[in-house]
Amino acid sequence: MLGVTFISFLLMVYFGPDKTYELLGKNPTEEQIREVRHELGYDRPFLVRYGDYLRELVTFDLGLSDSNGEPVAAILARTLPVSLALVLPGFVIGNLLGLALGLLAAWYRGKWLDKLVMSASVVGMSISFIVIIIGLQILLCTPYGLNLFPVRGWQVDGPGSYLYYVTVPTLALVLVTLGYNTRFYRAVMAEEIERDHIRTLRAYGASPAEQLFKHVLKNSLVPVLTRIMFSIPFVVISGSLLLESYFGIPGIGLVTFNAITSGDQPILKAVVGLTGILFVVALMINDMLYSLVDPRIARP
C-alpha cells in the first residue's frame, strides 16, 4: 500500500496537472505565480507533502477541492454511491450474460453457434462506446426513436425512477462489455471442457447441464473470479466516466475526469489512494474466494 501511494503521489507531483495557471488571473506577475504555488502547497518539500497525504488517507480527512472548495470526503460520499448504482446492473448483467454465452459457445465450439457468438462479440468490441451511447440515446431517449427514457439525469427516489434512469446506461454498458466478457469466458470454459475429467463425465453419460454448471463452471471459477474482482476498482472509479458524462449523472468518474483536466490535486490524491485501497481489498477478498471455490488453495 505504501508503495502504491508513494509511486502514484510521485507521479502526480512531478507529472500530474498543475493548477497554478488555472488559478491565476490575466497578466500575472512572477510574484503572483509564486503566491499561488505557495497557496497550493506546491513549494513544500516532497516528503512533507507525501507525509501529509498519508495522514489524510489514514484519517480520511482529505481536505477541500481546489476547484469548488467542497470537502473531498463529502464529494466522494455523494458520488461513489451514484457510480456504484449506475454501473452495478450493467456489470452484473454483462458478466452473467458473458458467462452464459461463453459456456454456450464453448459447448458448441467450432459449430455455427460458436462462430455466431464469437463474430457478434468481435462486432461488439469493435463499436466505440461513444457510438453505442449516442445510438441508444437517439433510439430510446429522443422523439427520433422511442422516447421512453431520459437522455440525462439522475433523480432517483425509488425503484421506478432508478429503472427509468439506469436502463439506457445499463444497456450501453452491457453492449460494450459483453463482447470482451464472452470471449474471455469462452476461452476459459473451452479449456476446461477439454480436460480429462469432463470427458470422463461424458463417458458416464452426464447431461450437458450437469457437465456445464456442476463441473465446467465450478472448475473455471478461479479465473472468472480473478477477472471480476480485478475489474471492480476500475468499474467503480473510472469505468463510468463516459456514461456519467453523456447521461449527465453526477458520479465519481466525471468528478475524477474534471479533477484531472483542472489539476484538482486533493480530489486526485483521494481517488488514487482510494483506488489503491480498493485493489488491496479486492485482492484480499479474491484470495478468500479462491479458497472457497478451490479448497486445495487453502491447504498448507
Next chain:
Amino acid sequence: MLKIKILLILLVPLMAGGCGQPPATGDVSPAKIYRHAMDGAPGSLDPAQAASIYANFVVVNIYDTLYRYKYLARPYQLQPNLAAAMPEISEDGLEVTIRLRQGVHFINDPAFEDGTGREIKAHDFVYSIKRHFDPVTRAQGAWLWQQRIEGLDRWKAEGSDYDLEVSGLRALDDYTVQIRLTRPFPQLIHTLTQGFAAIVPREAVEKYGQMLASHPVGSGPFMLTSRDSVRVVMVRNPHYRKEPFDLADEGFDHAIHEAWGLQKLQGKSPPFLDQLEIEFINEGAARWNAFSAGEVDFIKVPVSQFDSILSRREPPQLKPELAERFHFEASSESGFIYTNFNMADERIGYHPDPGQDRRNQALRCAMVKAFDWTRSNETFFYKIGRVFPGVLTPAVPEYDAAGDTSYIQRDLEGARQLLAENGWNEETLPVLEYGFPNGVTERQSFEQFRNFMTDAGYPADKIRPLIFATYGDYQRAYSAGKVPLINSSWTMDYPDAENLVQLYYGPNASPGTNSANYNNPEYNRLYEASIAMHESPERTAIYRQMNQLLMEDCASITGISRTLLFMWNKDFAMKPDRSFLGGYFMRFVDLAESLNDAP
C-alpha cells in the same frame, strides 16, 4: 423507422425489465422551471474565482454587482444594478463616486447573526474588491484593478489586513463608495459588471472560508439549492428587490425583438422564474439529444448539427420545420482565435542581429501568407466564422470593414518569394513547435496548419506538435516562453477594444496576456497614449494604427471569430446572450404562456 420502433418496443422491456418511471415531482413542484444547457461547467462559485464564462454565468445570478448591461441594447450599454445610478466621475477621471441602492439584503444564511440576511452596505463592496488582493482568497480578478486603484497594491504588500483602509477604495458612508484611480481607467465600470466584482458578505467568507465556493451567500435574483458536476439548481430569491422591467430602458427594439414575445414583460418585476436549472453538457451529441428530447430549453448548437438544422448558411437560417418550434439566433463570439509567434524566441521572433531580425520577420510574414483562412473556416467553423485582419474583431466598433484584408488572403506565391528573397530554404528554415492541449480538434488544427506551411515549401518534419495533457499545462509552457507557435483564443472581458489591443502591449508580455511577447515601442507608445481615452474617433484612429503595426510586424496569424448558433424553446420569452450580458439575462426569462395569460 416503424419497423425499428416495433423491434425496439419488443426488445426494450425484455432487456431492461420495464421502462421504469420518471421521478415523482410532488405537489410542491415549481410552476416555472427553465432548463439552460451550457457547454462547460463552472469550478468555483466564489465571485473572486469566477474566471470562466461558466462560473461568471452562474455567479451573477446568485450575487449582485453594482452594474450590468442592458438586456437588449446592442452595442452593449451599462445599466445600474445594485448601484442607484451611473457613477459620478471627476473632471480628471481619477475619482469615481458610486451610490448604492438602499434596503437590499443578502439572503438568509446561518453566517449572519440570527440567520437573517443583513442589508448590503458600501463597505461590503470595498471588502469584496479587497479580497482579490488577499493571497488566501486565490482570487483571479486582481488583474482588473492592480496598479489602477490607489493604495490597493500597497495594502496587499503590507499583509492584506482588512481592518486597514485603502486610500483609493473607501466607503464614504453606508451607501456611497469612492474609488480613486492612479490614472484614468475608462473601463472601470465595465469591470464592475463582472462576477469578479460581485458583493460578498464578510461574515460568510469568515464562516465558510474556501467552502464559500460551493456555498454562495449573495443577494442576486436566484439562490443556489443544489450543485454537482452536471448541473446547478437555483430557485427564485423571494426577497429580491422590486425593479419593474422597462422595455425602453433595456433597449427594446420592435423590429428586432418583437418576435420573441418580450413586450408583456413591461412593468413586471424580475426574476420571473421559480426555478432555474443549468445543465453542464460538454459533449455536443449529448447536448443535442437532450435538447431534441425536450430535457433542456436552450442550447448552443454543436457544430456537428449545423448541417441538419440550417437551410442556408449566409446568413444562417433555420429549417422551416424547426423554426416553427424553436427560436434561433446566430451571433458572432466576443473573442477570436489566433496563432501567435513567440517573438522572444530567436528562431522566429526578435533577434539581436538586425539582419537575422529582418529575415525572421520575413519568415513570419511568409507563414501569414501561407495560412489559408478560407479552408480553416470551412474545416472548423462551418464556413460561417468571421475572418478579420489583426486584433480588432468585427464585434468592436473600431473594426474597419473597408480596411486592408491582404493579411488574411492566402498568397502562396508571395510566401515562397519572401522565403527565397530572405535566404530561407529547406535547410535553413528552423524547426518550430506548434503547441496545443491534447484534443482531436486541436490535433486536426495542427495538421492543417502544417499542411498550409508545407504548401509554401516549409518541410513537414520541421513543424512539430508540442502536445500538453491539459490546458493548464499548455498555458504554463507558453507563459514561460517555451512554445514558439502558440495556438490560442481570447474571449473579451468587457465590450471595449482596449481589451483586445492590450493583448500585444509590451509590458503585458509572458506570463501576461501578451503571449506573443510582442514589444514594438511605437505600439506601446500608442497604447499608452490611448489608455485614458473613451471610445471616440480619435481612439479608433489610434487603435487602427496599432492594428496595422501588428500586421506589418507579422507577430500573429489572426484571426477568426466563431459564429455561434443558439436555439431555444418557444415556450420561453427571452433573448439569450452568451457574451457580456451573460447570465444576467436569466432574471428576464419568462414562460411565454404565462405572459399571454397576463392581463
